Amino acid sequence: MSSPFANLPTGIDGSAWKRQALLTPVEMGRADSITIENGTPGYTLMLVAGEAVADAVCDRFETGTVAVLCGPGNNGGDGFVAAKILASRGWSVRLGLLGDRTELKGDAAQAAADWVAASSEETVEPLSPEILTDATVVIDAVFGAGLNRDPEGSAAETLSAIGNRPVVAVDVPSGLFGANGACNRDITPKAAVTVTFFRGKPGHKLLPGRVLCGDLSICDIGIDTTALNVIEPKLALNRPDLWASALPEESPFHHKYSRGYLMVAGGPEMIGAACLATRAAQRAGVGMVTVAAPLAQAPLYRLALQSAVVRGLKDTRGFLDCLEDARLTAALIGPGLGDEAAGSHERVLGVLRANIPAILDADALSIFADSPDSLFQHRAAPMLLTPHMGEFARLFPDLSTLDNKVEMARRAAERSGAVVLLKGYDTVIADPSGWAVVNDSAPPTLAVAGAGDVLAGLAAGLIAKGMPVFAAACAAAYLHGVAADRAGSGLIAEDLPDLLPEAIERSRIPRVR
Numbered sequence: 001m002s003s004p005f006a007n008l009p010t011g012i013d014g015s016a017w018k019r020q021a022l023l024t025p026v027e028m029g030r031a032d033s034i035t036i037e038n039g040t041p042g043y044t045l046m047l048v049a050g051e052a053v054a055d056a057v058c059d060r061f062e063t064g065t066v067a068v069l070c071g072p073g074n075n076g077g078d079g080f081v082a083a084k085i086l087a088s089r090g091w092s093v094r095l096g097l098l099g100d101r102t103e104l105k106g107d108a109a110q111a112a113a114d115w116v117a118a119s120s121e122e123t124v125e126p127l128s129p130e131i132l133t134d135a136t137v138v139i140d141a142v143f144g145a146g147l148n149r150d151p152e153g154s155a156a157e158t159l160s161a162i163g164n165r166p167v168v169a170v171d172v173p174s175g176l177f178g179a180n181g182a183c184n185r186d187i188t189p190k191a192a193v194t195v196t197f198f199r200g201k202p203g204h205k206l207l208p209g210r211v212l213c214g215d216l217s218i219c220d221i222g223i224d225t226t227a228l229n230v231i232e233p234k235l236a237l238n239r240p241d242l243w244a245s246a247l248p249e250e251s252p253f254h255h256k257y258s259r260g261y262l263m264v265a266g267g268p269e270m271i272g273a274a275c276l277a278t279r280a281a282q283r284a285g286v287g288m289v290t291v292a293a294p295l296a297q298a299p300l301y302r303l304a305l306q307s308a309v310v311r312g313l314k315d316t317r318g319f320l321d322c323l324e325d326a327r328l329t330a331a332l333i334g335p336g337l338g339d340e341a342a343g344s345h346e347r348v349l350g351v352l353r354a355n356i357p358a359i360l361d362a363d364a365l366s367i368f369a370d371s372p373d374s375l376f377q378h379r380a381a382p383m384l385l386t387p388h389m390g391e392f393a394r395l396f397p398d399l400s401t402l403d404n405k406v407e408m409a410r411r412a413a414e415r416s417g418a419v420v421l422l423k424g425y426d427t428v429i430a431d432p433s434g435w436a437v438v439n440d441s442a443p444p445t446l447a448v449a450g451a452g453d454v455l456a457g458l459a460a461g462l463i464a465k466g467m468p469v470f471a472a473a474c475a476a477a478y479l480h481g482v483a484a485d486r487a488g489s490g491l492i493a494e495d496l497p498d499l500l501p502e503a504i505e506r507s508r509i510p511r512v513r
């Protein structure tokens with residue numbers, strides 16, 4: 001048997017992957033079971049989990065009245081444990097249970113029995129909005145990450161009655177599906193903090209669920225990390241320790257061509273797009289960028305980009321000739337290419353046949369809406385596609401209606417044979433064999449024209465410098481977000497390239513969160 005994580009994409013660190021893994025609810029259940037089989041009782045895990053929840057409440061809020069909303073499973077069990085600890089720390093506790101206490105099973109039944117034994121009177125009320133009266137803090141322990149249908153009845157009624165009261169959610173805000181981040185926002189509470197266990201879940205990082213989690217606190221409750229070697233989770237949170245060791249290093253022995261030589265295709269109208277991409281690639285440290293521009297617009301490109309070599313090309317033949325330069329190490333096509341421009345299809349296919357890594361963005365994707373397979377068939381070397389959701393739906397209409405963004409990107413990568421970077425607040429990057437990351441570094445200010453061109457140029461620059469495609473795409477999405485964060489409000493895409501060098505240098509030392 002091959003060692004765990006041996007098949008990770010080139011450039012991705014296996015130990016970091018284990019640290020940053022995001023576990024589906026099914027995988028989390030396996031981690032629980034493996035730990036229990038290895039000798040840790042489930043109730044011990046629940047006691048530690050409940051204590052972590054109680055600590056989160058005490059760390060953030062003045063001692064007062066806590067309403068503990070408990071569900072019928074182990075999530076509710078954690079709630080009972082937290083209730084008992086908070087009562088012992090001087091909190092006034094009201095606890096509401098969905099269903100009958102006699103129907104609780106296993107560890108949850110034990111936790112409920114312990115709570116009742118420690119209380120002087122019957123302290124398990126039926127779950128209803130009444131429990132919330134006078135609460136200064138609410139613990140939401142109704143449902144865990146494995147939920148996959150909307151809460152109904154008194155659960156829905158009580159959860160929607162929480163209003164603006166501060167909420168500490170156990171595992172997930174109840175109603176959020178851990179596998180994909182789906183939730184009914186009329187029911188699912190918005191937490192101030194979500195206390196989860198062992199590792200995050202996809203739903204903590206994917207929209208819309210992510211915005212309801214508040215601060216995510218991931219607690220070690222004694223789950224056996226060797227369980228990850230068996231489970232081999234294929235999704236992780238995008239952090240520098242995954243790919244920092246694959247960031248290109250500079251060398252005294254390099255010259256400008258050997259520091260990466262990128263060709264960027266320029267179009268006839270949206271000149272700014274290819275210019276932004278070129279600037280980003282240059283700031284990523286490529287030694288040389290050639291912009292292949294239409295003859296008529298070449299002077300404009302030259303004015304905008306003094307340090308790039310601008311080739312004015314008469315026709316598509318000239319463009320294809322440009323690709324023959326054996327020193328090229330990658331090519332980017334799409335930003336500002338023009339969907340109507342003569343020869344666009346042929347130029348994209350020319351890039352794919354050139355046997356150098358190809359980065360396809362924007363128009364290079366959209367113009368293949370009628371024949372996506374022809375795009376995938378011509379791939380001769382590694383390829384990165386960087387669609388936003390609109391472009392994605394043009395190339396993969398059947399996948400764009402899936403209810404899980406990770407699956408969308410994964411299946412698109414599998415079908416196309418490319419690394420797919422599906423953009424947004426919760427950008428997902430997937431490789432053809434199913435490995436995927438979710439990026440959470442992008443602030444909403446990145447939703448601005450031209451930001452995608454910068455991202456494509458940055459990824460292309462890192463790839464041209466020799467970084468493996470999946471690792472480069474992960475690095476680009478992360479660094480793009482960090483640069484945007486640094487730019488602050490009023491961000492325009494032009495701000496981003498100049499902020500990249502600092503973001504890159506800071507990420508060289510892995511910072512594990």
Ligand SMILES: NC(=O)C1=CN([C@@H]2O[C@H](COP(=O)(O)OP(=O)(O)OC[C@H]3O[C@@H](n4cnc5c(N)ncnc54)[C@H](O)[C@@H]3O)[C@@H](O)[C@H]2O)[C@@H](O)CC1
Nearest residue numbers: 032042045046049073074075076143144145149150151171
């Ligand atoms: N081994 C353990 O004991 C551990 C358990 N943990 C906790 O366990 C939780 C997972 O426990 P469970 O798997 O029991 O999941 P839940 O606590 O989410 O419970 C699922 C229960 O809710 C019912 N249910 C599902 N959807 C419903 C709906 N829409 N309306 C009404 N009822 C519905 C199900 O029939 C089932 O009885 C985690 O979230 C975590 O809080 C953690 O403490 C880690 C360790």
Ligand SMILES: Nc1ncnc2c1ncn2[C@@H]1O[C@H](COP(=O)(O)OP(=O)(O)O)[C@@H](O)[C@H]1O
Nearest residue numbers: 423424425442443444446447449450451452453
């Ligand atoms: N709400 C958002 N929060 C954070 N980042 C976002 C959001 N919406 C879009 N982005 C990011 O902004 C960039 C926009 O790219 P794109 O849509 O291609 O624009 P353009 O083609 O004008 O450059 C992408 O990197 C995307 O991930």
Ligand SMILES: [K+]
Nearest residue numbers: 140143170172
């Ligand atoms: K919950």
